[in-house]
Amino acid sequence: MPLLEIRNLHVCVEGREILHGLDLTVNAGKVHAIMGPNGSGKSTLSHVITGKPGYQITAGRILFKGEDLLAMGPDQRAAKGLFLAFQYPVEIPGVTTMNFLRTALNAQRKARGQSGYSTPHFLKKARTVAKQLNIPQSMLKRGVNVGFSGGEKKRNEILQMALFEPDLCILDEIDSGLDIDALRIVADGINAMRSPDRSIIMITHYQRLLNYVVPDVVHVMSRGRVVKSGDKQLALELEASGYAQFEDAA
Amino acid sequence: MDLVLAKAMPEDKANAERAASNVFAAAQGRLPGAGRIAAIRARAFEAYERVGLPHRRVEEWKYTDLRVLMRDVLRLAERPDASALKRAQAAVDQAAFEGAIKLVLVDGMFAPNLSDVAKIGKGIDVQTLREVLESSASDALAGLVLSTTTDAMISLNTAMATDGVVVTIAEGKALRRPLHVIHVSTTSSASHFTRSYLHLGDGAHGTVVESFVSAESACGYQANNVMIVLVGNQAGLSHLRVKADAADAVNISSEIIAVGSKAKLNLFDMIRGGAVSRYQDFITLAGEGAELCVNGVNLLMEKQHADTTLVVDHAAPHCVSRQNFRAVVDGAGRSVFQGRIIARPDAQKSDAKLTMRALLLSDQAEADNKPELEIFADDVKCGHGATSGGLDESLLFYLGARGLSENDAQALLIRAFLGEAIEGIANENLRDFATSQTERWFKARR
Ligand SMILES: Nc1ncnc2c1ncn2[C@@H]1O[C@H](COP(=O)(O)OP(=O)(O)OP(=O)(O)O)[C@@H](O)[C@H]1O
Ligand SMILES: [Mg+2]
Numbered sequence: 158m159p160l161l162e163i164r165n166l167h168v169c170v171e172g173r174e175i176l177h178g179l180d181l182t183v184n185a186g187k188v189h190a191i192m193g194p195n196g197s198g199k200s201t202l203s204h205v206i207t208g209k210p211g212y213q214i215t216a217g218r219i220l221f222k223g224e225d226l227l228a229m230g231p232d233q234r235a236a237k238g239l240f241l242a243f244q245y246p247v248e249i250p251g252v253t254t255m256n257f258l259r260t261a262l263n264a265q266r267k268a269r270g271q272s273g274y275s276t277p278h279f280l281k282k283a284r285t286v287a288k289q290l291n292i293p294q295s296m297l298k299r300g301v302n303v304g305f306s307g308g309e310k311k312r313n314e315i316l317q318m319a320l321f322e323p324d325l326c327i328l329d330e331i332d333s334g335l336d337i338d339a340l341r342i343v344a345d346g347i348n349a350m351r352s353p354d355r356s357i358i359m360i361t362h363y364q365r366l367l368n369y370v371v372p373d374v375v376h377v378m379s380r381g382r383v384v385k386s387g388d389k390q391l392a393l394e395l396e397a398s399g400y401a402q403f404e405d406a407a
Numbered sequence: 408m409d410l411v412l413a414k415a416m417p418e419d420k421a422n423a424e425r426a427a428s429n430v431f432a433a434a435q436g437r438l439p440g441a442g443r444i445a446a447i448r449a450r451a452f453e454a455y456e457r458v459g460l461p462h463r464r465v466e467e468w469k470y471t472d473l474r475v476l477m478r479d480v481l482r483l484a485e486r487p488d489a490s491a492l493k494r495a496q497a498a499v500d501q502a503a504f505e506g507a508i509k510l511v512l513v514d515g516m517f518a519p520n521l522s523d524v525a526k527i528g529k530g531i532d533v534q535t536l537r538e539v540l541e542s543s544a545s546d547a548l549a550g551l552v553l554s555t556t557t558d559a560m561i562s563l564n565t566a567m568a569t570d571g572v573v574v575t576i577a578e579g580k581a582l583r584r585p586l587h588v589i590h591v592s593t594t595s596s597a598s599h600f601t602r603s604y605l606h607l608g609d610g611a612h613g614t615v616v617e618s619f620v621s622a623e624s625a626c627g628y629q630a631n632n633v634m635i636v637l638v639g640n641q642a643g644l645s646h647l648r649v650k651a652d653a654a655d656a657v658n659i660s661s662e663i664i665a666v667g668s669k670a671k672l673n674l675f676d677m678i679r680g681g682a683v684s685r686y687q688d689f690i691t692l693a694g695e696g697a698e699l700c701v702n703g704v705n706l707l708m709e710k711q712h713a714d715t716t717l718v719v720d721h722a723a724p725h726c727v728s729r730q731n732f733r734a735v736v737d738g739a740g741r742s743v744f745q746g747r748i749i750a751r752p753d754a755q756k757s758d759a760k761l762t763m764r765a766l767l768l769s770d771q772a773e774a775d776n777k778p779e780l781e782i783f784a785d786d787v788k789c790g791h792g793a794t795s796g797g798l799d800e801s802l803l804f805y806l807g808a809r810g811l812s813e814n815d816a817q818a819l820l821i822r823a824f825l826g827e828a829i830e831g832i833a834n835e836n837l838r839d840f841a842t843s844q845t846e847r848w849f850k851a852r853r
Pocket of ligand 1 (some may be wrong): 170171197198199201202244
């Protein structure tokens with residue numbers, strides 16, 4: 158059974174169809190890359206998979222571990238092991254990063270029927286992961302993403318992924334706004350997460366990330382559909398020739 | 408002309424006034440103070456009767472029309488009997504602030520057996536209003552305690568006050584433990600009136616908490632409280648008030664405050680109960696370099712109406728005032744914040760800032776924020792801002808995607824929102840107390 162299976166997905170926003178019958182299958186343990194021009198619907202797809210309100214699903218289905226994702230709220234999906242690193246992480250003033258991480262982690266554990274982490278256990282875990290990602294302790298005491306630089310926000314997303322240990326990670330342009338060193342740190346963080354039962358979908362515009370985190374499968378999205386899938390060679394072809402050839406296919 | 412007016416007078420108002428006259432007449436035997444005091448009361452009642460219950464055409468009461476919300480003044484509550492005191496005790500235990508010295512007023516009467524008067528230290532004088540008004544030795548004090556304004560509800564209070572606490576902290580002295588004035592209502596469908604007084608001498612310091620609560624099964628009561636506060640030069644007062652009245656009660660609290668030179672007042676007003684609640688604070692920064700921080704939160708649901716109205720009068724130069732209010736309104740609740748900042752002609756270098764923000768959790772929730780500046784001095788720094796709106800959907804989704812249920816995500820954001828006002832409380836214990844009080848609202852909301 159695939160970890161994620163999307164069939165014939167049609168999605169409208171404010172009456173306009175944005176995804177036009179999208180198919181995607183992700184097997185456990187695989188790293189997928191989704192590439193495609195601006196506005197082709199990549200972030201929309203990530204939002205629909207994670208349950209953001211405001212999208213009308215007019216046809217199709219999404220199965221995660223064989224279960225109907227569309228019937229679940231965003232929190233239930235997270236508890237089931239789904240994670241989205243946002244293209245634009247939000248700022249939450251007045252909620253410290255530490256408090257947020259602990260509340261979120263324990264909410265997920267509770268929903269899965271696991272016991273919550275004690276404060277010392279949690280702190281130790283969070284500090285260790287933060288250190289690996291080169292995130293200073295002082296950042297954990299600040300409001301979630303408040304005053305964080307673009308790169309710091311992205312690292313904070315990876316920190317959460319590492320803490321929550323999800324089964325499917327969708328990373329929406331995790332490489333945008335990262336300097337060369339930060340990209341390497343983030344890539345190391347992603348590679349450390351690779352495991353036989355965990356899958357990763359990376360949405361990206363650039364080959365550079367794929368040099369560090371080598372994908373098993375590469376998809377091209379255009380105008381609301383997956384128009385081509387291949388191996389890592391496909392990304393290199395795109396780098397050379399651009400998306401023009403797929404505009405007609407879509 | 409008079410005749411026309413009388414004819415046009417709505418029946419409600421006529422009824423309300425008749426009710427008030429009857430209530431005042433019936434209360435005569437219960438009101439402490441004879442001679443000069445009785446004359447002050449009679450004059451105050453006349454002043455009240457001339458205007459009656461405040462209504463929407465009285466500018467300061469525009470959003471809180473007591474003719475509609477209160478209709479009339481209920482009969483005065485009886486002196487609490489043994490069973491009332493027993494019920495009050497349970498409410499006091501619930502409301503208690505750890506480590507504080509309790510001063511308890513039950514249905515408008517000081518309750519010595521529920522209070523900790525014996526524990527009060529040297530340099531701190533606590534009397535009851537009754538003692539002050541009935542002793543000829545404290546004539547001057549009585550005059551101060553009964554000082555009044557043109558506000559009708561304060562006039563009514565001057566006429567009707569049955570008791571209260573009169574606290575004086577001598578020059579240079581500090582309260583070693585906080586005072587906790589607890590107002591308990593035990594009688595349904597009755598009114599009560601207290602008048603209190605708090606004086607910090609020059610250089611004195613203290614922390615005073617005030618709670619407004621009800622005994623189990625007490626409902627439909629009307630509370631009217633006034634406190635006169637004098638903060639001496641270089642003195643410091645932390646003052647936190649929490650209204651947690653029965654769901655169908657009316658509670659109007661007025662505070663007339665003067666802050667001396669280089670003195671610091673840290674005030675916090677919370678409303679988390681009652682049907683109709685109002686704080687009206689008239690604060691004068693009377694001495695050069697006085698500092699005021701007054702924050703507050705209104706937590707509302709169902710059809711609750713909460714009004715916090717402040718007048719901050721910069722009457723001396725170099726004073727600083729900060730006001731920061733938050734309202735969380737669910738159901739068909741209505742929150743009102745009115746903040747007027749005055750900078751008198753010689754109040755140069757006044758520095759005043761006022762922020763009020765309301766979070767509306769339902770379509771029927773309503774918030775009226777009205778900041779006003781009256782600036783007569785030319786070298787001042789004054790700013791204000793007011794906003795209202797719902798919770799940010801993108802934040803809710805982010806939290807949901809991280810595993811928080813809708814309820815928990817909302818609560819986290821609401822707590823953060825309230826924190827912006829609560830963090831202004833200077834004293835850590837008071838801050839924790841305020842937070843624990845907001846938690847009770849979350850519990851009640853569920
Ligand atoms: N809330 C919305 N309201 C209206 N249109 C929307 C909304 N969200 C997305 N769209 C439209 O849907 C299309 C796909 O947007 P989406 O953000 O999914 O693209 P993308 O592939 O992620 O682009 P990029 O590479 O720039 O991030 C765009 O044309 C966008 O304008
Ligand atoms: Mg995008």
